[in-house]
Amino acid sequence: MTEPTLQVEILRYRPETDQDPAFQTYTVPYRDDWVVLDALNHIKDNIDRTLSYRWSCHMAVCGSCGMMINGEPKLSCHAFLRDYYPNKIRVEPLNNFPIERDLVTVTDDFMEKLESVKPYVIPKQERAVDEGPHLQTPAQLNTFKQYTMCINCLLCYAACPQYGLTPDFVGPAALALAHRYNLDTRDAGREQRQEIAASNEGVWDCTFVGECSQVCPKSVDPAAAIQQTKIASTIDWYKALLNPWGKR
Amino acid sequence: MSRKPYLRKMPKSWWLAQRRYTSYMAREMSCVFIGAYSVLIVLGLYRLSQGRAEYGAFLDALQSPPSLVFHAAALVFALIHTVSWFSLAPKAMPLQIGEKKLSGGPVVLAHYAVWVVVSAGVLLVARI
Numbered sequence: 001m002t003e004p005t006l007q008v009e010i011l012r013y014r015p016e017t018d019q020d021p022a023f024q025t026y027t028v029p030y031r032d033d034w035v036v037l038d039a040l041n042h043i044k045d046n047i048d049r050t051l052s053y054r055w056s057c058h059m060a061v062c063g064s065c066g067m068m069i070n071g072e073p074k075l076s077c078h079a080f081l082r083d084y085y086p087n088k089i090r091v092e093p094l095n096n097f098p099i100e101r102d103l104v105t106v107t108d109d110f111m112e113k114l115e116s117v118k119p120y121v122i123p124k125q126e127r128a129v130d131e132g133p134h135l136q137t138p139a140q141l142n143t144f145k146q147y148t149m150c151i152n153c154l155l156c157y158a159a160c161p162q163y164g165l166t167p168d169f170v171g172p173a174a175l176a177l178a179h180r181y182n183l184d185t186r187d188a189g190r191e192q193r194q195e196i197a198a199s200n201e202g203v204w205d206c207t208f209v210g211e212c213s214q215v216c217p218k219s220v221d222p223a224a225a226i227q228q229t230k231i232a233s234t235i236d237w238y239k240a241l242l243n244p245w246g247k248r
Numbered sequence: 249m250s251r252k253p254y255l256r257k258m259p260k261s262w263w264l265a266q267r268r269y270t271s272y273m274a275r276e277m278s279c280v281f282i283g284a285y286s287v288l289i290v291l292g293l294y295r296l297s298q299g300r301a302e303y304g305a306f307l308d309a310l311q312s313p314p315s316l317v318f319h320a321a322a323l324v325f326a327l328i329h330t331v332s333w334f335s336l337a338p339k340a341m342p343l344q345i346g347e348k349k350l351s352g353g354p355v356v357l358a359h360y361a362v363w364v365v366v367s368a369g370v371l372l373v374a375r376i
């Protein structure tokens with residue numbers, strides 16, 4: 001019996017020889033427990049060693065294997081061949097990011113934006129170790145827990161037409177993380193983050209397409225974080241208007 | 249080795265590439281019809297202020313075929329506008345009681361309830 005196979009079409013770009021990216025088709029064995037990443041590993045190990053792509057954990061944790069699979073941003077370690085078989089699968093690097101090589105993208109822009117929103121707890125006052133830990137109740141934790149699940153896979157940026165059209169937009173994951181720390185009861189850094197988050201390039205560049213939340217593999221729901229930040233920023237604005245002498 | 253990152257351009261037809269993008273665009277377009285309809289209502293008020301005959305002519309003009317087509321389209325887009333925005337409302341209003349996060353269902357229902365109450369109120373006022 002011949003083994004069933006599947007065709008995988010991959011967008012290739014080798015900067016030293018290629019002017020433009022172009023598709024190359026490979027035939028791989030079909031196994032119903034294989035994900036697209038397994039197919040790529042098969043190609044790399046057995047067919048074409050020059051193929052480049054990122055991955056690490058193979059279990060939707062590290063966030064490095066994001067790709068466009070049949071036009072949708074997905075983790076390639078989480079996209080089963082059986083959901084596409086017997087049709088051809090088309091694999092491209094994540095949309096909206098420059099291609100470094102084959103399926104590897106340049107993500108520096110995101111890294112800078114992530115850093116700009118200070119994604120860490122900024123306490124009001126440093127606490128000495130012998131003062132013990134900052135306490136937090138489960139209810140307080142649950143207000144932001146979903147936003148802590150982000151694995152920086154950038155599927156949301158690839159899905160966001162606003163980011164594609166307006167590259168200055170801070171974007172879904174970074175804004176969701178800003179919101180996550182703003183909601184944290186141990187944090188007092190909201191005012192510092194608002195400089196970026198409440199600017200035009202922050203939440204106000206978002207037109208609520210909502211696609212970020214659709215594609216997020218971790219149910220972070222960045223669209224919700226952004227809309228909540230819009231509301232909180234608007235309330236700040238009215239407060240400042242009604243009480244210009246008050247502390248913002 | 250020298251680098252040469254390649255940036256792909258977003259095609260102009262990006263919003264046709266996927267059904268969800270297309271329905272987002274329909275939601276965006278709906279504001280044009282909502283805006284146009286508001287202008288039409290203001291125009292009607294203005295004609296009413298001019299007198300009975302002018303208002304009658306305005307009402308007659310509403311029955312013309314182009315006006316009927318516009319009304320049908322405006323109704324469709326008003327529904328798209330309402331349903332899509334109502335369904336997004338829970339994202340902006342998270343509900344949590346104690347430790348438990350609630351689903352968005354009640355927020356959406358509350359929007360429809362307010363809509364029904366306000367519409368009934370307007371109809372009531374119109375009858376007086």
Ligand code: SF4
Nearest residue numbers: 150151153154156216
């Ligand atoms: S918000 Fe979701 S889609 Fe975006 S980077 Fe984080 S895990 Fe990935």
Ligand code: FES
Nearest residue numbers: 057058063065077
């Ligand atoms: S390989 Fe780590 S998320 Fe897919």
